[in-house]
Amino acid sequence: MAITLTYNGTTAHISDRLQWTDEYAWSPVDQATAYSTTGALLVDVAVKQAGRPITLVGTDTAAWLSRALCDTLRAWAALPGIELDLVLRGDTYRVVFDHAQGSGFAAQPIHKLEDGAITPELLYLPTFKFIEV
Template sequence: MSITLTYSGTTATLSDRLHWADEFDWSPVEQATGYSTTGALLVDVSLKQAGQPITLEGTDTNAWISRALCSSLQAWAKLPGIQLELVLRGETHLVIFDHAKGGFSAQPIWKLLDGEITPELFYRPTFRFLKV
C-alpha cells in the first residue's frame, strides 16, 4: 500500500517504505501541574485537539524519490499554511508542513557533479508534518 500526499487535487505517490519516526512519541493527553498558595498539588488534564507530529523518513537504501518529485514537493512546502491529505497505513490525516522543524527536505543518494544532475536522480526524503 503506497503512501500518498494530496494537495488541491494533485496526488504525489510516495514509497510505503518511509519510516514514521515519531509514531509513538506523542501523547494526546496534556497535563500541567502547580501548587496552590496552601501547598496543595493542582493538576489540570485535558486532551489535545490537534498537533500530532508525523515525521516520515527515507533511509539510505529505501523510500527514495526522484529529483522531479522533490521539486514538486518543495514547491508545495513553499506555500504557507497549506493543508494536505496524507494517506498513511490506510488512514487519512489532514496535515500541514511543520516548518519549525524543517518541513520537507531531501538529500541526494549519490554526490554528482552539477552537469550530471537530472530529474531522474534519486533522493532520500524527510517529511515533517503536524496533524490539524
Template sequence: MSTTHHTLGATVIPRGMIWVDEFDWHAVEKSLEYSTTGALLIDMGERLAGRTITLQGQEEAGWITRATLLALRAQAAIPGQSFALTLADGQTFTVQFSGSNPIEAAPVARPELPTGSHPYVATVRLIEV
C-alpha cells in the first residue's frame, strides 16, 4: 500500500524525504580472526535492532514545514519514547529518535519571521528498536 506521505506517530512527514541509508544495514554481523594455529575463526550473529532510518530532504525536493519540524522536535524531547513509523511505501517500523542531534534543518531562503508553513530542508535521524 502506497500513500502520499510518511507518518511518525501522528505527525505527517513529506514523502519526498528519502530514506538515505536504507541499504546500509546488514542483518548478519560477522567478525573474522585467526586462532594461534592459523585457523580462521568466524563469529556470526543476527542483529535484532539498531537499524538506522535517516529521512532526508534536499534543496530541490522533500521540503518539510516549520510546523512539522516543531512537532518532530517535541516528539524527540520525550526521553526513550518509541513511535510507529510508516513510510509512504507501506513499510512499518518501531523507532526512537537517534543520538544527540536527531533533527537538522535549514530554512529555504532566509525569512525574518518564518511562519508554520515555511519550508525547510531537513534531516531526521531515527533508529529501529
C-alpha cells in the first residue's frame, strides 16, 4: 500500500517505505505548571486539538522518488498554507507542510549529479515535514 498525498484533486503516490520518525514522539496532552503566590503548584492540563508533527524520511532504495515527482512536491510545498490529505498506513491525515522546521519537503539525489545529466527520471531520497491540522 503506497503512501499518498492529495492536493486539489491531484494525488501523488509515494513509496510506502518512508519511515515515520516522530510517530511516538508527540503527545496530545499539553501541560503547564506554575506556582501560586502562596507557593502551591498549579497544574493546567488540556488536550491539543491539532499540531501533531508527521516527519517521513526515505532511508532505503524502496523510498526513492523520481525528480519529476520531487518537482511537483516542491511546487506544492512552495504554496503558503495549503492543506493536503495524507494517507499513511490506511489512515487519512489533513496536513500542512511544516515550514517552521526548515523546508516542508526536501530531497537528496542518490548519486552525485553532473549538470548535464539531470533528467526527470533521476532518483532522490525524500524527507517530508508535516503538521496535522
